[in-house]
Amino acid sequence: MSGLPPYASFTQKLWYYAFRVICGVVFFFLIAPIIVIVPLSFNAEDFFTFTPEMLALDPDGYSLKHYNDFFTNPDWQQAMWNSIRIAPMATLLSVSFGTLAAIGLSQPHVPFRRALMAILISPMIVPLIISAAGMYFFYSRVGLQGSYWGVVLAHAALGIPFVIITVTATLVGFDRSLTRAAANLGANPVTTFAKVQMPLILPGVISGGLFAFITSFDEVVVVLFVGSAGQKTLPWQMFTGLREQISPTILAVATILVTISAILLATIEILRRRSERLRGMSPG
Amino acid sequence: MTATDSPVLTADGTPLKASLRRALRREKARAFLLVSPLLLFVLMTFIAPIADMLFRSVENGIVHDTIPRTVQALRNWDPGESEVPGDDVFEAFYTDMVFAVERKSHTRLGSRLNYERTGLASLFRKSGRRVGTFDTKDYADAFNMLDPAWNDPATWDMLAESEAASLPHTASAYATWLGVVLADGGDPLEEEPWDVLYAALYSDLMQAPAGGFENPLLDDAQSAATGFEPVSLREQFGAIDEDWLDPQVWRTIQTYAARYTPGYFLNSVDLKLTADGVQYRDEGDRIYILLFGRTLYMSLVITISCILLGYPVAFLLANLPLRTANILMILVLLPFWTSLLVRTSSWKVLLQQQGVINDILVALRIVDDASRLVLINNQTGTIIAMTHILLPFMILPLYSVMKTIPPAYVRAAKSLGATDWTAFWRVYFPNSVPGIGAGSVLVFILAIGYYITPELVGGTRGVFISNRIAYHISSSLNWGLAAALGTILLFAVLILYWTYDKIVGIDNVKLGG
Numbered sequence: 001m002s003g004l005p006p007y008a009s010f011t012q013k014l015w016y017y018a019f020r021v022i023c024g025v026v027f028f029f030l031i032a033p034i035i036v037i038v039p040l041s042f043n044a045e046d047f048f049t050f051t052p053e054m055l056a057l058d059p060d061g062y063s064l065k066h067y068n069d070f071f072t073n074p075d076w077q078q079a080m081w082n083s084i085r086i087a088p089m090a091t092l093l094s095v096s097f098g099t100l101a102a103i104g105l106s107q108p109h110v111p112f113r114r115a116l117m118a119i120l121i122s123p124m125i126v127p128l129i130i131s132a133a134g135m136y137f138f139y140s141r142v143g144l145q146g147s148y149w150g151v152v153l154a155h156a157a158l159g160i161p162f163v164i165i166t167v168t169a170t171l172v173g174f175d176r177s178l179t180r181a182a183a184n185l186g187a188n189p190v191t192t193f194a195k196v197q198m199p200l201i202l203p204g205v206i207s208g209g210l211f212a213f214i215t216s217f218d219e220v221v222v223v224l225f226v227g228s229a230g231q232k233t234l235p236w237q238m239f240t241g242l243r244e245q246i247s248p249t250i251l252a253v254a255t256i257l258v259t260i261s262a263i264l265l266a267t268i269e270i271l272r273r274r275s276e277r278l279r280g281m282s283p284g
Numbered sequence: 285m286t287a288t289d290s291p292v293l294t295a296d297g298t299p300l301k302a303s304l305r306r307a308l309r310r311e312k313a314r315a316f317l318l319v320s321p322l323l324l325f326v327l328m329t330f331i332a333p334i335a336d337m338l339f340r341s342v343e344n345g346i347v348h349d350t351i352p353r354t355v356q357a358l359r360n361w362d363p364g365e366s367e368v369p370g371d372d373v374f375e376a377f378y379t380d381m382v383f384a385v386e387r388k389s390h391t392r393l394g395s396r397l398n399y400e401r402t403g404l405a406s407l408f409r410k411s412g413r414r415v416g417t418f419d420t421k422d423y424a425d426a427f428n429m430l431d432p433a434w435n436d437p438a439t440w441d442m443l444a445e446s447e448a449a450s451l452p453h454t455a456s457a458y459a460t461w462l463g464v465v466l467a468d469g470g471d472p473l474e475e476e477p478w479d480v481l482y483a484a485l486y487s488d489l490m491q492a493p494a495g496g497f498e499n500p501l502l503d504d505a506q507s508a509a510t511g512f513e514p515v516s517l518r519e520q521f522g523a524i525d526e527d528w529l530d531p532q533v534w535r536t537i538q539t540y541a542a543r544y545t546p547g548y549f550l551n552s553v554d555l556k557l558t559a560d561g562v563q564y565r566d567e568g569d570r571i572y573i574l575l576f577g578r579t580l581y582m583s584l585v586i587t588i589s590c591i592l593l594g595y596p597v598a599f600l601l602a603n604l605p606l607r608t609a610n611i612l613m614i615l616v617l618l619p620f621w622t623s624l625l626v627r628t629s630s631w632k633v634l635l636q637q638q639g640v641i642n643d644i645l646v647a648l649r650i651v652d653d654a655s656r657l658v659l660i661n662n663q664t665g666t667i668i669a670m671t672h673i674l675l676p677f678m679i680l681p682l683y684s685v686m687k688t689i690p691p692a693y694v695r696a697a698k699s700l701g702a703t704d705w706t707a708f709w710r711v712y713f714p715n716s717v718p719g720i721g722a723g724s725v726l727v728f729i730l731a732i733g734y735y736i737t738p739e740l741v742g743g744t745r746g747v748f749i750s751n752r753i754a755y756h757i758s759s760s761l762n763w764g765l766a767a768a769l770g771t772i773l774l775f776a777v778l779i780l781y782w783t784y785d786k787i788v789g790i791d792n793v794k795l796g797g
Contacts, residue, residue: 105318127732127734
């Protein structure tokens with residue numbers, strides 16, 4: 001598929017280009033909805049479509065007023081701060097518990113490994129609406145419903161599978177003779193972990209953490225049920241905005257979130273390559 | 285060395301076998317210790333909530349807890365007869381209702397029973413307002429006239445203890461009364477005994493054999509009580525609403541008296557539990573089978589669209605040089621990483637009647653300005669938006685399977701004379717089927733549990749079963765039904781995951797390519 005042979009027939013040529021056009025259309029379908037909101041968010045009017053001024057590239061057709069609204073509206077600001085308070089705490093919990101468990105799970109002899117794995121991965125498997133329902137029932141019983149810690153614990157549980165998967169994947173290539181060598185040279189287990197094992201698996205831990213962060217940061221179903229008005233996060237505010245009366249400020253928020261996602265994606269990609277290089281695997 | 289030789293010893297003299305076994309045990313224990321904090325954490329924050337939901341889908345303690353005496357009395361009532369239950373049931377129900385109203389739990393019971401028989405919620409609410417002003421006040425007046433000691437709670441306290449065997453209703457009513465008064469922060473010795481206690485006393489006295497009491501107070505009361513004008517509680521309830529004289533109401537209460545009920549599960553599949561066994565719900569109330577069917581059908585349509593759109597892209601990515609493929613992969617991964625809400629809001633904006641897509645279609649004169657397409661708040665909207673959202677979950681597993689198909693296979697087929705199509709269809713495609721399977725199961729599982737996107741772009745006809753679960757949790761407050769629907773959905777997903785595990789193995793789940 002890497003190029004057309006010189007002897008290709010007309011039908012082959014036709015199909016070759018038609019196939020590329022089809023793929024191009026699918027790529028367009030994938031990316032266009034995300035790209036299109038970026039210019040729309042600079043709309044000077046409160047419309048959700050391109051105004052004639054915008055199409056004429058007239059500077060008057062563009063403005064930052066929706067961004068201005070996001071940064072001054074107390075509802076959005078409150079939501080942003082709640083997101084900033086909840087996501088890092090949830091990430092911290094999932095990463096610290098998850099990394100420890102991933103190290104345990106990668107030992108050569110783990111009792112009930114499959115069952116343990118199934119339980120720890122389950123928050124990723126169970127549909128969010130079911131997790132949300134269960135957590136709502138149970139957290140109301142124990143008085144966590146509608147509290148900051150309730151949301152943090154729920155989000156930490158949802159982020160754990162991602163940490164487990166990425167960190168165990170990093171540990172697969174880990175050379176255990178390194179820890180033995182460290183022990184041989186007189187390091188105690190804590191020093192061995194801190195000086196030898198941790199630096200090597202750090203890329204995996206960080207990308208697991210980023211997955212957990214984005215899970216919490218983007219999560220809306222669970223927080224809708226487990227949280228109360230005091231824990232209204234950015235996605236929740238967007239959800240309400242979309243359901244009740246849609247305001248163009250949402251497009252500005254969406255653009256900001258797309259930028260954050262793009263940065264996170266780039267970070268994870270760089271970490272993945274670095275990790276593979278460290279473990280002596282070929283990049284890609 | 286043979287088995288009869290002395291065992292190999294380690295440096296400290298223990299047999300090597302035992303020493304190795306101990307080391308292995310220690311290693312296992314250490315691994316488990318490392319996992320245990322997280323295991324505990326997940327068990328408490330996640331597994332316990334799921335277990336709670338499973339429990340709630342069958343739990344039905346509310347009837348038994350709110351009106352225990354009635355439940356007890358109804359056991360002796362034969363629902364086969366189309367007659368209203370006897371006075372004992374009404375007496376028990378009166379006692380239960382008075383205390384339930386005081387605890388404000390009768391409206392909750394009414395809403396619970398209303399799921400099974402419409403009208404019971406308002407019946408319970410209405411009766412709750414009236415049950416405190418029944419003619420049982422006449423009993424209280426008559427007993428107090430007879431002996432002022434009856435107005436002193438201490439008398440009741442003494443009798444409830446010493447005569448508990450001969451005054452069962454009075455003793456039990458007094459115990460509950462004491463609890464209610466104390467819970468209210470009142471002093472039971474200052475409180476005037478309520479009418480309900482006198483009614484229970486009257487009923488006990490009438491049932492006891494004449495002259496059977498040692499206590500002169502009771503003996504007097506019994507002989508006087510025979511002269512009281514009896515108050516028919518059945519008529520009192522009938523005066524509130526004649527529904528209380530409808531045997532069907534009592535049959536509903538009797539049917540749902542058990543602590544655990546299959547009722548919610550039956551409701552989830554459009555059936556209901558009645559006194560005459562399991563029946564279909566009324567024609568107009570049968571929505572769940574339709575909703576489950578629609579959820580499955582739409583998830584299937586979404587999965588198929590994902591295969592159709594994802595397969596060519598995965599094929600292209602797997603066969604391009606690595607550098608180009610990595611750049612194009614960004615176009616797949618960026619949507620994958622973008623917030624779900626962002627993608628949904630973008631579709632909401634694009635698909636509107638005054639949105640970008642309709643504007644373009646009108647500008648290109650494909651669609652007339654007057655007849656703009658309705659793309660949102662219906663099934664089309666849900667399918668378009670969800671296909672876009674789930675497409676990366678199809679492309680990524682397909683890509684990783686296609687990467688492993690050696691290009692030599694297709695070349696070999698072609699060198700043996702196969703046309704391009706034959707080489708693809710007979711050689712390449714069968715090798716890529718595991719990828720289609722993995723991607724489809726993944727997309728399908730994610731699709732049937734989706735909530736946000738159908739809620740925002742689905743309107744009324746494009747919603748899934750999960751939207752109904754959310755509705756029952758936050759609006760109708762029928763938590764039992766929400767739990768039962770959730771349980772069914774959960775088991776469907778678990779079965780699908782089991783299949784997925786068989787096809788690809790859970791351990792092979794890859795994130796972000």
